[in-house]
Amino acid sequence: MIGDRPSLSVVIPARNEAGMLGACLRALADQIDPADEIIVVNNDSTDDTEAVARSWAGVKIVTERRHGITYARNAGMDAATSQVLARIDADTLVTPPWARAIRHAFASDPELAGLAGPAGFTRLSTGDRVGGRGVYGLFRAIHEVMVGSGPVMYGHNMAVSRAAWAAIRDGVTSGDDAISEDLDVTLALRQAGMRIAYDPDMLVTIAVERTLRPRKLAGYSRTNQLTMSKYG
Numbered sequence: 001m002i003g004d005r006p007s008l009s010v011v012i013p014a015r016n017e018a019g020m021l022g023a024c025l026r027a028l029a030d031q032i033d034p035a036d037e038i039i040v041v042n043n044d045s046t047d048d049t050e051a052v053a054r055s056w057a058g059v060k061i062v063t064e065r066r067h068g069i070t071y072a073r074n075a076g077m078d079a080a081t082s083q084v085l086a087r088i089d090a091d092t093l094v095t096p097p098w099a100r101a102i103r104h105a106f107a108s109d110p111e112l113a114g115l116a117g118p119a120g121f122t123r124l125s126t127g128d129r130v131g132g133r134g135v136y137g138l139f140r141a142i143h144e145v146m147v148g149s150g151p152v153m154y155g156h157n158m159a160v161s162r163a164a165w166a167a168i169r170d171g172v173t174s175g176d177d178a179i180s181e182d183l184d185v186t187l188a189l190r191q192a193g194m195r196i197a198y199d200p201d202m203l204v205t206i207a208v209e210r211t212l213r214p215r216k217l218a219g220y221s222r223t224n225q226l227t228m229s230k231y232g
Contacts, residue, residue: 004107005103005107006082006084006103006106007036007037007081007082007083008036008082008083008084008086008099008103008159009035009036009037009038009039009080009081009082009084009086010035010037010038010086010088010099011041011073011076011077011080011085011086011088012024012038012039012040012076012088012090012092013041013072013073013076013087013089014040014041014043014045014072014090015043015044015045015072016045016046016047017045017090017091018045018047018049018051018052019047020091021040021053021090022052022055024090024091024092025040025052025056025059027092027093027094027095028094028099030096031094031096031097031098031099031100032096032097032099032100033099033103034099035086035099036082037060037080037081037082038056038058038059038060039059039060039061039062039076039079039080040053040059040060040061040062040076041061041064041072041073041075041076042061042062042063042064043064043065043066043067043068043069043071043072044063044064044065044066044067060079062075062076062079064076068174068175068176069176069181070172070173070174070175070176070179070181073087073155073181074169074174077165077169078169080162082162083106083161083162084103084160084161084162085159085160085161085162085165086099086102086158086159087155087158087160088155088156088204089155089156089206091122091156091206091207091210092156092157092204093122093204093206094203094204095130095203095204095205097201098117098202098203098204101199101201101202102115102159102199102202104201105159105197105199105202106159106161109197111195112161112195112197113160113161113163113164113189113194114160114161114185114186114189114194115153115158115160115196115197115198115199116151116152116153116157116158116198116199116202117157117158117198117201117202117203117204118133118136118137118157118202118203118204119132119133119136119154119156119157119203119204120132120133120136120203120204120206121135121136121205121206121208122205122206122207123207123209125205130203130205132205132208136208140152147183147186147187147228149186149187149190150196151186151197151198152183152186153182153185153186153196154182155181156204157202157204157206158182158185159202160185160189164194167192168185168188168189168192171188172184172185172188173227176219176223177219177223178223178226179226179227180223180224180226180227183228184230187227187230187231190231
């Protein structure tokens with residue numbers, strides 16, 4: 001892939017995300033170098049998530065009725081057709097150079113399997129100013145020390161090569177109560193001897209207040225331990 005411009009798919013799992021999804025898709029439409037394919041996985045939504053996705057020209061909709069980010073992620077990644085498969089959440093707002101940065105990283109390194117990037121907080125960000133990056137970076141640094149695996153890819157901002165996904169697809173765990181799905185992908189790539197890099201230009205903002213809900217944090221803590229145990 002070195003020296004080429006790899007094709008890029010973006011997968012967005014979404015369950016009842018009608019209120020967030022439009023802004024997410026607008027940010028993807030405003031890319032300097034837009035993605036070749038955008039896939040919204042409707043995870044059995046009961047609101048207007050699918051209608052919002054259909055209102056954007058060129059967006060592909062995949063339906064996954066089994067509830068859970070693992071099932072929705074798998075359905076979207078399996079449906080993607082590009083050389084590089086990016087994954088974000090419905091509340092992720094990518095910055096204009098985001099897709100270009102992903103393409104450049106994979107074009108420059110034919111051995112690259114996965115790519116992680118930074119995030120700021122949407123409510124603290126305006127225009128070109130992305131607030132909250134320092135706090136996010138501290139969390140990432142602490143988590144990576146705990147995991148001991150170098151860059152960790154998070155579901156709100158990650159990318160893998162198509163070949164890497166195919167190599168680990170049958171080994172990742174399904175069921176949101178059983179696994180931290182993004183850490184699972186990270187450690188599966190590591191276990192397979194594949195390389196993950198971190199690109200500071202792969203910048204997004206996220207609605208961090210949704211992550212900080214006590215029940216959600218408790219769930220992350222529990223599944224993080226389950227995931228770590230899986231890889232011993």
